[in-house]
Amino acid sequence: MKRFWRKLLLVICVAAILSWPAMAYTRQCSVNPDAYKLKGDGITLNTTEIQRYIDDAAKTVKPCMVVWFKPGVYLTGSLFVKSGVTLRIDKGVSLLGSQNIKDYPEMPTRVAGLELTWPAALINIYKQSNTIITGEGTIDGDGKVFWDSYWALRKIDEPKGLRWASDYDAKRPRLIQVFDSSKIWVGGGLQLKRSGFWTVHICYSHDVVIDGVTIRNNEGGRGPSTDGIDIDSSNHIEVMHADIAVNDDALCMKAGRDSDGLRVNRPTTAIKIHDSTIRDGAAGITFGSETSGGFRNIEAWNITSRDHVPVGILFKSAHTRGGFADDIRLHDMDFDGVTAVLRITMNWNPSYSYATIPPGLTNYPAYYKTLTTPVPEDKGRAHVSNVHIWNIKATNAKTAFEVDAYPQVPLEHFKLDHIDITAIAAGHIADARDWKFSDVTLHTVDNSTIALSDSVNVTGIATHPGAPPADDPAKKSFAQQDKN
Numbered sequence: 001m002k003r004f005w006r007k008l009l010l011v012i013c014v015a016a017i018l019s020w021p022a023m024a025y026t027r028q029c030s031v032n033p034d035a036y037k038l039k040g041d042g043i044t045l046n047t048t049e050i051q052r053y054i055d056d057a058a059k060t061v062k063p064c065m066v067v068w069f070k071p072g073v074y075l076t077g078s079l080f081v082k083s084g085v086t087l088r089i090d091k092g093v094s095l096l097g098s099q100n101i102k103d104y105p106e107m108p109t110r111v112a113g114l115e116l117t118w119p120a121a122l123i124n125i126y127k128q129s130n131t132i133i134t135g136e137g138t139i140d141g142d143g144k145v146f147w148d149s150y151w152a153l154r155k156i157d158e159p160k161g162l163r164w165a166s167d168y169d170a171k172r173p174r175l176i177q178v179f180d181s182s183k184i185w186v187g188g189g190l191q192l193k194r195s196g197f198w199t200v201h202i203c204y205s206h207d208v209v210i211d212g213v214t215i216r217n218n219e220g221g222r223g224p225s226t227d228g229i230d231i232d233s234s235n236h237i238e239v240m241h242a243d244i245a246v247n248d249d250a251l252c253m254k255a256g257r258d259s260d261g262l263r264v265n266r267p268t269t270a271i272k273i274h275d276s277t278i279r280d281g282a283a284g285i286t287f288g289s290e291t292s293g294g295f296r297n298i299e300a301w302n303i304t305s306r307d308h309v310p311v312g313i314l315f316k317s318a319h320t321r322g323g324f325a326d327d328i329r330l331h332d333m334d335f336d337g338v339t340a341v342l343r344i345t346m347n348w349n350p351s352y353s354y355a356t357i358p359p360g361l362t363n364y365p366a367y368y369k370t371l372t373t374p375v376p377e378d379k380g381r382a383h384v385s386n387v388h389i390w391n392i393k394a395t396n397a398k399t400a401f402e403v404d405a406y407p408q409v410p411l412e413h414f415k416l417d418h419i420d421i422t423a424i425a426a427g428h429i430a431d432a433r434d435w436k437f438s439d440v441t442l443h444t445v446d447n448s449t450i451a452l453s454d455s456v457n458v459t460g461i462a463t464h465p466g467a468p469p470a471d472d473p474a475k476k477s478f479a480q481q482d483k484n
Contacts, residue, residue, distance in 0.1 A: 033069055040072015042096060047077040047103060058082035069093045069137075077103025078120040078173070083128040089137030089190065097122045097141040097173065097196070104173040110203050110232065112167050112225075113257025113290035115264065116367050121177035121201070128181045134188035139175060143196035146172040147223045161358040163351040167225060168367055172197035180204045187212035187241070194219055195226050199246065203232040204266065210239045215246060218280060222247040228281060230254050233266035233293050242276040250281030250309075253298060254290040258320045258355075259373035261292025267323075268293065273300040279307050283314035284335060289348050291323035291382045299329040310339040312394060317346050317382040318353035319406070320375040325384040335394040340402040341421055342389070344411060346382060347404070381405075385412040390419070397423035400442055400450070404468055405431035407454045416440065426450045428468040429458065437461035 036053045038046050050067075057065035065085055071092035077100070081087050089095060098104075104119035107126070111118045122141055125131050150170040157166045175195035178184050182205060192199055193216040200215075202208050210229060217226035228244040231237050232254040244250045255261060255268045278284050284305040287295055305312060312335035315325065335341060347353075355371040357364065384405070394400070400423045405411045410433040417438040426444050428451040429435070437460030451466030452458055 033067075038069065038072075038074060040070065040074050040093075042073035042075055042094075044075060045077070045098060045103070046074050047079065047098070050074065050076055050079055054079065054082060054085055054087070057085050076122070078105060078122060078124060080120075080124045080126055081128065081131050081133065084130050086132040086134065087123070089133070089135035089139065091136040091189075093135070093137035095122070095137075095139050097139075097143070097175075097194075099142055099145040101146075101171060101173070106171075109177065109179055110256075110264075111197075113254060113292065114168065114260050114367060114370060116168070116370075119171050119173045121174040123176045125176075125178045125181045125184055127179065128184075130183045131181065132184075133176070133186045133190065136189035136191070138191040138193065140193050141173065141175045141195040143172070143194045143217075143223055143226070144220050146170075146196035147221055147226075150224050160361070161356070164353070164355040164371065165368065167352070168371070169365075174198045174201050176200045178202045178205050178208055182207045184208040186210050190214070191216070193217065195223065197223075197225060198227040198230050200229045201227075201232060202230065202234050202237055205234045206236045208234065208237045210237075210242065212241045214243045217246045224248070227252055228278075231268055231271055232256075232290070233264065233268055235267075235269045235271075237270070238272045240273070240275045244276065244278050245280035245308075247280070248282050249286040250278040250283065251276065251300070251303070252286040252288075253295050254288070255293030255295060255323055257290045257292060258322075258371065259375050260370050261290060262322050262375065262379060264293060266293045267296055268298070269296045271298040271300075273298075273303070275302045276304075278303065278305040278309050281305075281309055283311035283343075284309060284333060284338075285330065286311075286314045286316070287325055287328070288314075288316040288382075289318060289321065289353065291317040291321045291325070294324040294326070295328065296324075296326045298327070299331075301330070301332045303333045305333075305335045305338065307337070309335070309337075311343045312338045312341045312392070312397075313343070313389065315344040315384060316348040318348055318350075318380075319346065319377075320354060320380045321382055322375060322379045323382045325382065326386050328387045330387070330389045330392075332391040333393070335392070335397070337396045338394060339398045340427065341392070341394040341397050341400050341423065343402045344384070345402070345404055346406060346409075381409040383409060383412075387411075387413070388415045390415075390417045392416075392419045392421070394421045394423070397421060399423055399425050399427035400444070401427040401429050402468075403427075403429040403432065407431055410455070411435075428453070428466065429463070430454050430468045432456075432458055435459070
């Protein structure tokens, strides 16, 4: 009987937590947008008027005020949604991002693992709480102008030995930023598209739910680094019912880069990601490459990847990142046509990961010095352990496993069970310790088994001694290194 009451209480508590946005929504009242002379013609810049609308709603005595729009396309720069406000974007409404970078004021934030001053996102929840963004309308970054500026800068930076600087030099606005905030809910059928940079960035925040977003960043081109949803040094985050097509990481855990990430030392913990589809992107789910603060207690399930997704599960880091991954649970995933089902690389993209100021270069930004601050060798390698992967089905894969770390810092205590993979080749596992496979079906076109090297106590699957491919990542072209 006591067990029954405990179970009932748990169900009631969970239902209350999950329903808080809906409960708040029923208490909302709204302000008439006519008072703000908004123009949904797709031409007139509405930033000042919309922000005044939001600010007025936040000042009312009634909780959870709704900011809403009549059908139309509303051109705008950065907007800041305040505590207690619901930004409702209904079907037939589009918030269209300005293509003028001056419409995105620079402010303190973290970008690509580094704390710096950077243009605000199109939609910002910045140091707020109890905020909702919902509706079946569209938030459109109109980001191609920023994609083009990035590629133009890459052409200048690469010959100078500054490939690693391009992502920071080309200041591009994200679509939605949730920064240092709590009790945030985003979803309800939102259409997010053409972000200039990352699409949804959750940083230094807790108790955030993303439920029901469609992300399309490859319209009118393929935007570089247009990640889908990045969870960055945050905790108690849940992402569900996402449908994503991007040109980089789709669902990604991040926790800081190199010396700056080790200084901040904030992990990403207590994360749940489930019931989502990746149609285009770097991987079904990604950890890194910003690993410095570490990852712990992360569970992902019911993830499906299709079409243009080269990797199913991806861990990536570099020997200057540091950090850890511990208590990672990944299960019930379906991958079709991937290049690798499981890829772990601890020396990812050297031309981007390892920053060195070229001789003779002067008058460079302060963040160049931060990026090039040395990391002691004993702190630079990420420790990955206690990973459980199960109920994975992969068809038409090129390779089952591409796993590499360092012999002195092996990948420890992996458990893989109920795995069904059809691939051309089995692939390789290097630098593993205490990996246990069970109930694994691996069909390979070439009848190969896994090449195993520098590993101890890998059991439950057919292997043979053999070194991994001898490709030196640093000798690959920049374009090849950018691929995951």
